[in-house]
Amino acid sequence: MIHKWTRTAAVATCLGVGLVGWATFSKAQPPSTSEPTLPAIPVLPKQNLTIPTSGLPKAPPSLQVPEPDVTLPSISPSTPQTKPADPTLKPLTIEPITDPRDAKKPEPAKTLMVTPTTPAAIKPIEPSPLKEDPIELKPTPSMTLGSPAPMSMGVISKQDPSIALEWTGNQAVKLGQPTDYVLHVKNTCPSALQKVVVQVRLPKEVTVGGVEPKPEMIEGVMLWELGTVMPKQDKQLRIKMTTLTKGDLNCQAWVTFTGSSTMKLMVREPKLAVKASAPEKVLMGDPANITLTISNPGDSTTDSVKLVATLGEGLEGVRGNKMMQEIGSLAAGETRTIQLPCVSKAGGMQKCEIYVEGEGGLKAVDTVAVNVVTPQLNLEVLGPKLRYLDKKAVYTLKVTNPGDAPANNVFVTDIVPAGFKFLQADAGGQHDAGSGAVKWFIGEIAPGQSKEVRVELMAVNQGEHLHKVVATGSRGVKTEKEMATKVEGLSAIAMEVTETENPVEVGHDTTFEIRISNSGSKAEEAVKLVCTIPAQMKLKGVNAPVKYDSVGNELVFEPLSKLNPKGDVVFKVTCTATAKGDARFKAAISAASMVEPLIKQESTKIYED
Known part of the structure; x- marks a missing residue:
C-alpha cells in the first residue's frame, strides 16, 4: 500500500x-x-x-x-x-x-x-x-485623501x-x-x-x-x-x-x-505658500489695505501656521508697524484670504514684508510695495530787501506743488509786518486790519503747477521787518516761508546861500546867509560847513550855531552832530567890500551820508563911486 x-x-x-x-x-x-x-x-x-x-x-x-x-x-x-x-x-x-x-x-x-x-x-x-x-x-475611514494617516501605535x-x-x-x-x-x-x-x-x-x-x-x-x-x-x-x-x-x-x-x-x-507632503497684493497707488492719508492669500498646495495638512507682517515706516496698521496672527491648520489644497488694514502716513514707495511659517520647518515669504502719492507745497517770496521810509514795496508770493498728487483747498497767508502799511492785493486777497494778515484762496494746484499772488505795501517804520508767508492745503499739507525787508530813512541835505546887499559899493558891508536843511526822513550826522571869502572882501563878523576857525580866506566851522529830518540851521557871515569887481562867495557842506560835498557860490557886484 x-x-x-x-x-x-x-x-x-x-x-x-x-x-x-x-x-x-x-x-x-x-x-x-x-x-x-x-x-x-x-x-x-x-x-x-x-x-x-x-x-x-x-x-x-x-x-x-x-x-x-x-x-x-x-x-x-x-x-x-x-x-x-x-x-x-x-x-x-x-x-x-x-x-x-x-x-x-x-x-x-x-x-x-x-x-x-x-x-x-x-x-x-x-x-x-x-x-x-x-x-x-x-486608509482607515477617518483618513481623507491629502491628510496624513492618524498617528497610532496599532498594527499597520x-x-x-x-x-x-x-x-x-x-x-x-x-x-x-x-x-x-x-x-x-x-x-x-x-x-x-x-x-x-x-x-x-x-x-x-x-x-x-x-x-x-x-x-x-x-x-x-x-x-x-x-x-x-x-x-x-x-x-x-x-x-x-x-x-x-x-x-x-x-x-x-x-x-x-x-x-x-x-x-x-x-507619504504625503504638506506645503505652504503666500501671496501679498496691495493697491498700486494710494493718496497719503487714505487706506492702503493689503490682501494676503495663504495656501497649502500640498497633499497633506499643514499645521501650526503663523503669520508675521512687517510694514514700512510710511504704513501703519491697527497694531503698529508689525502684526502677528495665528492661522491654525490648512488642509491640503486649502486657501485663506486675510485683509491687513493699513493707513498711509508718508509718501513714496512703502514696503510690506510677509513671513508665514508652519509645522515641520515650512515657511513662505513675499513682499509687496505701495506707492503712496502725496501733494506738496513750496513757497517763494519775491520782494525788496531794502526800502526807504514812505516808499512802496510790491511782494510776489509763488506757491508750487512738486508732489505727485493734486493739492486741494490751498490757502496763502502773508502776515504784514508792523513796518509796512497795506495798500492793495490782487487775486481776491483779503486784508484783516486786526491781525494785519492778507489771505488768498488758491483752490487746487495740480502736480508740478505753480500759482502767484501779489500784495502792495508801504514802508512806514524803519528797522528790520519780517514777512511770514504760510501755504496750507488738505490732508495736512503745509509750508512756510519768511523774508526780511530793511526799512531805512533817507536824509536829504540842501543848502541855500543869499546875501543882503548886491551890488555893494566899496567900503560898504553885505551879509551872506547860508541855510542848511534836511528835507529827508532820516537825521543827518556830522554836517560840516566851510566858507571861502572872495579877495574883494574882508571878514567883518560871523553869526553861527557852532564855533569856527579862520584859516586864510576860509572859515571852517565845527561839524553839527545831527541835523534832524525837516530841520535846518542858518549861518551868517558879514563881509566888507574892499575893491570893485565881480566877487564870488563860496560855501561847501559835507555830511556822514554824503559821498561828495555840496558846493554853492554867490556872485556879488562891487562898484566904486
Missing part, C-alpha cells in the same frame, strides 16, 4: 515556539544563533552514506496517490512486515535528532515534529530582495510567515527494498521567505540510494540551502531509502528560514 503523511511547521511572529525564521514589523531579523540541543545518534559508516547522483526516478507514480483513510501501524523489529498494515497500530514516530556537531547521546524517541534550529555550520545569509508585490495599506501590517514540511511515500516498507520518498517544502504564507534551509537526518538503519537535488552532507545530516521560497511555492526533495532492519524508524526533517513583513507607507 502507498501511504502519505504530513507534518507542518508553522512559524508565528511570536517567539514562543522557538523558530529561527520569524517575521519582523519593519525588516527581516537575522536568524537566531541559538541552537536546540538534540540527541546525538551514531554516524553510519561513510560507505553507507554514499549517495548516487543518477538513476533516481524523477516522478514515480507511487508518490501521487491520495491520502489513505486508515492509520498505518508502526513497524516493530520483532514483527516481520509480511502482512498488510494493521489499522490499530500507532502512528509513525521518529526519533528527535541532534545537530551532527553536538556530542550528546541520543534521547528517547518522540513524535515527529518540525524543530526549528540553525545548525552551526550554516552561515547567516542575507535575505534576498522581495519579489512579491508589497501589501497595500488601505501583520503577516505570519510559515513553511509546511510534508513527506509523501509508503509508510510501510519492506526490509531491504529501496523505496522513493518526497519531502515537500511549501511556503503557506502570502509573502516570500528568505534563507530557507532544510535538514534531514535518517536513522543509521537506513541507507540512501539517491537524492535529488544533491544535498550537502554535514556529520550525517543532509542539508539543502533553498534560498528564497515564493508564496505558495512547493520545492520537492526526492530521497531513495533502503531499510537495513525492521522495526519503527524515525526519519526527521526540520527547516529554518527568515520571514519578512512588508509595510506600505502613504
Whole structure:
C-alpha cells in the first residue's frame, strides 16, 4: 500500500515556539544563533552514506496517490512486515535528532515534529530582495485623501510567515527494498521567505540510494540551502531509502528560514505658500489695505501656521508697524484670504514684508510695495530787501506743488509786518486790519503747477521787518516761508546861500546867509560847513550855531552832530567890500551820508563911486 503523511511547521511572529525564521514589523531579523540541543545518534559508516547522483526516478507514480483513510501501524523489529498494515497500530514516530556537531547521546524517541534550529555550520545569509508585490495599506475611514494617516501605535501590517514540511511515500516498507520518498517544502504564507534551509537526518538503519537535488552532507545530516521560497511555492526533495532492519524508524526533517513583513507607507507632503497684493497707488492719508492669500498646495495638512507682517515706516496698521496672527491648520489644497488694514502716513514707495511659517520647518515669504502719492507745497517770496521810509514795496508770493498728487483747498497767508502799511492785493486777497494778515484762496494746484499772488505795501517804520508767508492745503499739507525787508530813512541835505546887499559899493558891508536843511526822513550826522571869502572882501563878523576857525580866506566851522529830518540851521557871515569887481562867495557842506560835498557860490557886484 502507498501511504502519505504530513507534518507542518508553522512559524508565528511570536517567539514562543522557538523558530529561527520569524517575521519582523519593519525588516527581516537575522536568524537566531541559538541552537536546540538534540540527541546525538551514531554516524553510519561513510560507505553507507554514499549517495548516487543518477538513476533516481524523477516522478514515480507511487508518490501521487491520495491520502489513505486508515492509520498505518508502526513497524516493530520483532514483527516481520509480511502482512498488510494493521489499522490499530500507532502512528509513525521518529526519533528527535541532534545537530551532527553536538556530542550528546541520543534521547528517547518522540513524535515527529518540525524543530526549528540553525545548525552551526550554516552561515547567516542575507535575505534576498522581495519579489512579491508589497501589501497595500488601505486608509482607515477617518483618513481623507491629502491628510496624513492618524498617528497610532496599532498594527499597520501583520503577516505570519510559515513553511509546511510534508513527506509523501509508503509508510510501510519492506526490509531491504529501496523505496522513493518526497519531502515537500511549501511556503503557506502570502509573502516570500528568505534563507530557507532544510535538514534531514535518517536513522543509521537506513541507507540512501539517491537524492535529488544533491544535498550537502554535514556529520550525517543532509542539508539543502533553498534560498528564497515564493508564496505558495512547493520545492520537492526526492530521497531513495533502503531499510537495513525492521522495526519503527524515525526519519526527521526540520527547516529554518527568515520571514519578512512588508509595510506600505502613504507619504504625503504638506506645503505652504503666500501671496501679498496691495493697491498700486494710494493718496497719503487714505487706506492702503493689503490682501494676503495663504495656501497649502500640498497633499497633506499643514499645521501650526503663523503669520508675521512687517510694514514700512510710511504704513501703519491697527497694531503698529508689525502684526502677528495665528492661522491654525490648512488642509491640503486649502486657501485663506486675510485683509491687513493699513493707513498711509508718508509718501513714496512703502514696503510690506510677509513671513508665514508652519509645522515641520515650512515657511513662505513675499513682499509687496505701495506707492503712496502725496501733494506738496513750496513757497517763494519775491520782494525788496531794502526800502526807504514812505516808499512802496510790491511782494510776489509763488506757491508750487512738486508732489505727485493734486493739492486741494490751498490757502496763502502773508502776515504784514508792523513796518509796512497795506495798500492793495490782487487775486481776491483779503486784508484783516486786526491781525494785519492778507489771505488768498488758491483752490487746487495740480502736480508740478505753480500759482502767484501779489500784495502792495508801504514802508512806514524803519528797522528790520519780517514777512511770514504760510501755504496750507488738505490732508495736512503745509509750508512756510519768511523774508526780511530793511526799512531805512533817507536824509536829504540842501543848502541855500543869499546875501543882503548886491551890488555893494566899496567900503560898504553885505551879509551872506547860508541855510542848511534836511528835507529827508532820516537825521543827518556830522554836517560840516566851510566858507571861502572872495579877495574883494574882508571878514567883518560871523553869526553861527557852532564855533569856527579862520584859516586864510576860509572859515571852517565845527561839524553839527545831527541835523534832524525837516530841520535846518542858518549861518551868517558879514563881509566888507574892499575893491570893485565881480566877487564870488563860496560855501561847501559835507555830511556822514554824503559821498561828495555840496558846493554853492554867490556872485556879488562891487562898484566904486
